[in-house]
Amino acid sequence: MGETLRLILTIADVLVCIVLIATVLFQSSKDEGLGSMFGGAAETFFGKDKARSLDAKLGKVTAIAAAAFIVLTFVIAVF
Secondary structure (H helix, E strand, O other): OHHHHHHHHHHHHHHHHHHHHHHHHHOOOOOOOHHHHHHHHHHHHHOHHHHHHHHHHHHHHHHHHHHHHHHHHHHHHHO
């Protein structure tokens, strides 16, 4: 039972890590990069307010994913 729980937690940790990496890469920045590729398209298509709300949503998802990653990693290390 303990090994099964550890496996499930490890899989969840990897998935959260992938989500965290993706949300960080998709955030727009002042420099050129992945975020500006998608953020620039959103800004021209939807307008500036929509792009800001997209950045705000990505920021919230990044914060939640980072917190979940820290908690899951700590639980796996203790367990």
